[in-house]
Amino acid sequence: MYSPPTQYAPRPQQPVQRWWQRTAVIVTALVLLPPLGMALAWMTRWTQGKKIVATVLSGLWFLIVLFSGGDDKGAEDDKVGAANAATASPGSAAIEPGKAAAPSAAPVLPNVVSMPFDQAEKALKGAGVAKVEALSVYTDVPLASYHPNWAVCFQSPDAGAGPADATLHLIAPGKTCPAVAGTRLHAEATKAPTKAPTPTQGDADGTSGTGGGGGVSYKNCDAAKAAGAAPIRKGQPGYRSALDKDGDGIACDK
Structure with a gap:
């Protein structure tokens, strides 16, 4: 099938x-x-x-x-x-990514002590100083009208301060800076104090002087009293009619 x-x-x-x-x-x-x-x-x-x-x-x-x-x-x-950091100026901090640059620090004055004036002036103006004044460090030594080679002994304001008008005290080349500015190079001559006149003894016979003997003279009664001579009688050293106001023969009795 x-x-x-x-x-x-x-x-x-x-x-x-x-x-x-x-x-x-x-x-x-x-x-x-x-x-x-x-x-x-x-x-x-x-x-x-x-x-x-x-x-x-x-x-x-x-x-x-x-x-x-x-x-x-x-x-x-x-x-x-x-x-x-590589491109930042010396003394400034590196800029962190994503942050805005911080404002740079204000410039400060450099130390110009011992520099010649022309170099010191250039350094200060480079730091932002508008005016630099030059003075002699000695008060009795005038500053030369042309002084680029005068050395800086002192500066004001000191180094490290903010930029401002600066004053420099200078000294001539070859000279030594003093301990402080504004002193004298040469000592000022001092005068001996003037002593008050002292009574002088006149002639022994007591006939010199006005109205009395001796050569003693007093400017006024105060001087006579200061010398311990008052009262002065007529004929004694130092007697003058000008000192005897009342004419009683005794001067400086009052």
């Missing part, structure tokens, strides 16, 4: 695979965009184990890229800070 041909069951139809479900696309996304790649991996028909492995590896890769990128930014900031 003839048997009918064997009937084969039709093969099940595979579902249509979207482009984002392809393995190549998902692997690329896991490498370049880990969050997107992990989401796509869990939307595929991969086994549970493959999905977990893909998620773990992609997450580790994402963390490595994230932290390495932060290190690169820090290195770049360090390079910027080093460049700022």
Whole structure:
């Protein structure tokens, strides 16, 4: 008896695979965009184990890229800070990345003591000083009208102060600076004090003088009293009619 041909069951139809479900696309996304790649991996028909492995590896890769990128930014900031420090003027702080440059510190006066005046004046004006006055360090030594080679003994204000009008006390070349400014080079001559005239003894016979003997003379009664000679009687040394106001023959009796 003839048997009918064997009937084969039709093969099940595979579902249509979207482009984002392809393995190549998902692997690329896991490498370049880990969050997107992990989401796509869990939307595929991969086994549970493959999905977990893909998620773990992609997450580790994402963390490595994230932290390495932060290190690169820090290195770049360090390079910027080093460049700022290299170009900053001496004494100024380096500019930190992302911060505005702080205003530069005010200039200060340099130390110009012992410099020739022309160099000292140039240094001070370079520091912002508008006016530089020159004086002789000795009060009895006039400053030469042309004094570029006179040396600076003292400066005012002192070095380190802010820029302001400066005064320099100068000394001639080859001379030594004194301890302080405004002194005299040559000692001032002092005069001996004048002593008050003292009574002098006249002739022994007591006939010299006006109205009395001797050569003693007093300017007034105060001088006579100071000398302990008052009262003075007529004929005694120092008697004068001008001192005897009442004409009773006794001077400076009152």
